[in-house]
Amino acid sequence: MSLLVVGSLGLDTVVTPFDRVENALGGSAVYISLAASYFSGPVYLVGVVGDDFPKEYTKMLENHNVDLEGLQVVEGGKTFRWSGKYHYDLNVRDTLFTELNVFESFDPVIPERFRKSRFVCLGNIDPVLQIKVLDQMTDPQFVVCDTMNYWIEGKRDELLKLLKRVNVLIINDSEARLLANEPNLIKAAKQIRELGPEFLIIKKGEHGALLFAEDTIFSAPAYPLEMIYDPTGAGDTFAGGFVGYLHKTRDLSSENMKKAVVYGSALASFCVEKFSTKGLEELNYLRVHDRYREFFNLSKFDE
Amino acid sequence: MSLLVVGSLGLDTVVTPFDRVENALGGSAVYISLAASYFSGPVYLVGVVGDDFPKEYTKMLENHNVDLEGLQVVEGGKTFRWSGKYHYDLNVRDTLFTELNVFESFDPVIPERFRKSRFVCLGNIDPVLQIKVLDQMTDPQFVVCDTMNYWIEGKRDELLKLLKRVNVLIINDSEARLLANEPNLIKAAKQIRELGPEFLIIKKGEHGALLFAEDTIFSAPAYPLEMIYDPTGAGDTFAGGFVGYLHKTRDLSSENMKKAVVYGSALASFCVEKFSTKGLEELNYLRVHDRYREFFNLSKFDE
Numbered sequence: 217m218s219l220l221v222v223g224s225l226g227l228d229t230v231v232t233p234f235d236r237v238e239n240a241l242g243g244s245a246v247y248i249s250l251a252a253s254y255f256s257g258p259v260y261l262v263g264v265v266g267d268d269f270p271k272e273y274t275k276m277l278e279n280h281n282v283d284l285e286g287l288q289v290v291e292g293g294k295t296f297r298w299s300g301k302y303h304y305d306l307n308v309r310d311t312l313f314t315e316l317n318v319f320e321s322f323d324p325v326i327p328e329r330f331r332k333s334r335f336v337c338l339g340n341i342d343p344v345l346q347i348k349v350l351d352q353m354t355d356p357q358f359v360v361c362d363t364m365n366y367w368i369e370g371k372r373d374e375l376l377k378l379l380k381r382v383n384v385l386i387i388n389d390s391e392a393r394l395l396a397n398e399p400n401l402i403k404a405a406k407q408i409r410e411l412g413p414e415f416l417i418i419k420k421g422e423h424g425a426l427l428f429a430e431d432t433i434f435s436a437p438a439y440p441l442e443m444i445y446d447p448t449g450a451g452d453t454f455a456g457g458f459v460g461y462l463h464k465t466r467d468l469s470s471e472n473m474k475k476a477v478v479y480g481s482a483l484a485s486f487c488v489e490k491f492s493t494k495g496l497e498e499l500n501y502l503r504v505h506d507r508y509r510e511f512f513n514l515s516k517f518d519e
Numbered sequence: 520m521s522l523l524v525v526g527s528l529g530l531d532t533v534v535t536p537f538d539r540v541e542n543a544l545g546g547s548a549v550y551i552s553l554a555a556s557y558f559s560g561p562v563y564l565v566g567v568v569g570d571d572f573p574k575e576y577t578k579m580l581e582n583h584n585v586d587l588e589g590l591q592v593v594e595g596g597k598t599f600r601w602s603g604k605y606h607y608d609l610n611v612r613d614t615l616f617t618e619l620n621v622f623e624s625f626d627p628v629i630p631e632r633f634r635k636s637r638f639v640c641l642g643n644i645d646p647v648l649q650i651k652v653l654d655q656m657t658d659p660q661f662v663v664c665d666t667m668n669y670w671i672e673g674k675r676d677e678l679l680k681l682l683k684r685v686n687v688l689i690i691n692d693s694e695a696r697l698l699a700n701e702p703n704l705i706k707a708a709k710q711i712r713e714l715g716p717e718f719l720i721i722k723k724g725e726h727g728a729l730l731f732a733e734d735t736i737f738s739a740p741a742y743p744l745e746m747i748y749d750p751t752g753a754g755d756t757f758a759g760g761f762v763g764y765l766h767k768t769r770d771l772s773s774e775n776m777k778k779a780v781v782y783g784s785a786l787a788s789f790c791v792e793k794f795s796t797k798g799l800e801e802l803n804y805l806r807v808h809d810r811y812r813e814f815f816n817l818s819k820f821d822e
Contacts, residue, residue: 305702399608401725402743422704423726424738435727435817437738440705474820514738515818517777 219463220330221248222262222349223339223362223452224319225269225287228492229299230448232306237446240492241273242298244339244362247449249282250496251456251483252337254504255464257281260330262349264322266293276497285327293318306444307421326352337459338382339452340364343374350381358468360384360459361413362451368395379412386417386455401426402433415473417458419451427477434474437515439485439507446491450484453496457483457504475508482507522766523633524551525565525652526642526665526755527622528572528590531795532602533751535609540749543795544576545601547642547665550752552585553799554759554786555640557807558767560584563633565652567625569596579800588630596621609747610724629655640762641685642755643667646677653684661771663687663762664716665754671698682715689720689758704729705736718776720761722754730780737777740818742788742810749794753787756799760786760807778811785810 223245229238245263252259258281267289278284296319299312324345334357338346343363350356361382367375368391379385385408389401395411396404401418405428408416416428420438427434458480465472482504486495526548532541548566555562561584570592581587599622602615627648637660641649646666653659664685670678671694682688688711692704698714699707704721708731711719719731723741730737761783768775785807789798 305696393608400745400747402745406745420726423723426743433743433817434820435740435743436820437727437740437818440729440736440738442703442705442709444703471821478820509822512820512822514736515740515820517737517739517781517815517818518774519812519815 217335217463217466218258218260218330218333219252219256219335219337219459220260220262220326220333220353221245221252221337221339221456222324222346223248223341224296225263225265226296226298226319227269228448229297229312230446230491231299231301231312232446233302233304234445235491237491239297241276242448242492243296244341244452246277246493247452247487247496248337248339248456248459249277250280250493251453251480251487252460252463253280253282254457254483254499254501255460255479258283259460260286260333262286262324262326262330264288264290264318266290266295266318269295280497286325286330288325290318300448302447306447309447324349334358335459335463336360337455338362339455343367343371343378347374347378347381350378358383358462360386360455362386362455363391365391365394376411382413384415384417385413386419386451386458388419388421388451392416392418417477419454425454425477425481427473429470429473432470434477436474436477436481437511439481439511440514441485441488444488447488449493450488453487454480454484456480478508478511479504482511520638520766520769521561521563521633521636522555522559522638522640522762523563523565523629523636523656524548524555524640524642524759525627525649526551526644527599528566528568529599529601529622530572531751532600532615533749533794534602534604534615535749536605536607537748538794540794542600544579545751545795546599547644547755549580549796550755550790550799551640551642551759551762552580553583553796554756554783554790555763555766556583556585557760557786557802557804558763558782561586562763563589563636565589565627565629565633567591567593567621569593569598569621572598583800589628589633591628593621603751605750609750612750627652637661638762638766639663640758641665642758646670646674646681650677650681650684653681661686661765663689663758665689665758666694668694668697679714685716687718687720688716689722689754689761691722691724691754695719695721720780722757728757728780728784730776732773732776735773737780739777739780739784740814742784742814743817744788744791747791750791752796753791756790757783757787759783781811781814782807785814
């Protein structure tokens with residue numbers, strides 16, 4: 217039973233009030249795979265890059281037990297590039313440029329060997345492509361999906377079709393409000409779950425995350441970080457940690473889902489402590505578990 | 520050992536997307552006292568109204584074991600009036616008008632009988648007046664204080680003087696950032712605690728609250744309300760529930776302080792379910808405790 221991750225791989229140029237990096241490793245599939253790799257491997261990655269994609273990045277991913285058979289490398293093509301600038305309070309960012317490059321004509325082809333994966337994590341890409349991925353899978357049992365405002369507004373019908381085939385939707389609070397057209401998050405969550413996903417996770421950045429299930433609502437705290445170096449990839453990392461933990465434990469109960477939300481939050485807290493993927497490259501399960509315990513202590517109170 | 524509450528009493532005209540009320544009971548001292556009354560009484564209230572203040576409001580407060588010996592009634596004077604309009608998402612409000620009236624020349628005089636109170640809750644009023652209150656107390660052991668942007672910007676020096684005499688400061692996230700001039704809440708909290716308060720509580724509205732103490736940070740969830748009728752007074756109610764629970768239990772440990780934060784949050788969740796003080800008028804300890812348990816279940820996960 218394996219885990220398939222589909223999404224973007226990119227070269228990010230990120231400017232924060234503290235520093236600036238150019239052509240650093242980025243992309244949803246990268247963050248998801250790295251985060252999931254701390255729970256169980258291999259992680260099957262499907263995506264596309266140009267032949268300018270640095271070999272060191274490929275190597276680093278392989279060292280984390282990420283299987284790259286599904287990574288298309290376009291000869292003579294340029295890798296997807298994105299640049300963003302974060303403001304002083306790090307909650308606001310401007311996109312400086314987006315170059316789709318090889319990503320523009322990305323057609324996800326799932327290698328035969330990957331098609332039997334029971335766990336699928338669809339990173340934030342065009343819902344048309346996300347559906348294409350599911351169509352190639354033999355028997356996907358547990359599908360986790362991310363999306364964004366751009367698709368909610370621009371490809372609503374396709375997204376709604378997709379949502380009927382998704383077990384867990386992970387979005388942020390503004391996306392939830394937009395998708396349901398409802399300012400109250402609790403009402404919005406109810407409406408979104410009626411669109412298909414049995415579970416809904418609403419990420420609230422520095423305010424933690426909410427998990428909505430049939431029988432329960434769970435509020436997970438955010439880790440009290442004094443220094444956030446680079447918020448890029450935090451949401452993808454959350455999704456990767458979440459699905460990675462579930463993939464490892466094979467327990468899809470609401471109670472275990474809560475633990476998965478906290479593991480996702482723990483991974484995301486490591487992610488933002490360094491630039492690009494650096495915060496995710498040198499972890500180990502013990503450190504992840506220690507941070508999980510810190511989350512536990514942060515929100516624990518007597519009954 | 521009793522609890523003294525000082526703050527405003529007012530007549531509020533509130534407009535929300537759902538309804539509108541005129542001259543409803545409001546004011547920080549009112550919300551704080553009502554919330555605290557569910558834990559232990561009597562609550563000693565000090566404030567000022569005009570002789571237009573409806574007798575039914577006085578009666579309701581007295582029925583909740585609020586001792587009004589310290590309530591100055593100005594003959595021929597008009598009670599403080601405030602009007603606000605909430606937007607569709609209820610997180611944004613415009614002040615339509617503020618008439619200070621008798622509140623403009625409020626000079627808090629603490630009745631002899633009240634001066635020995637060990638617990639003091641200073642509602643959001645001019646820090647000069649808050650200091651005046653403390654100066655009249657015989658031996659205040661535990662001082663809880665609220666403030667707002669207006670005083671942080673306009674009376675900073677007086678506020679800083681006050682903070683040295685305060686055990687718990689309760690403010691919201693934007694106020695914390697403004698007071699510390701620091702966008703990161705965790706850093707801001709550290710800096711604010713160095714100004715005097717041993718404990719700091721940062722309210723985050725629909726995102727819950729954070730408690731900062733010497734040895735711990737505690738993240739309390741917000742209650743997942745599908746319908747918020749009127750957010751007015753939620754912060755004051757939080758403070759009242761918090762200090763009321765501590766006053767009842769006489770346990771100022773960090774662990775009990777966490778429980779107090781959740782009791783404050785529970786009271787605030789009742790407050791916003793109805794207009795004005797209506798959500799606080801018909802409670803009982805059992806209902807409050809049931810909601811406390813809902814908060815417990817909302818944030819509980821396995822270690």
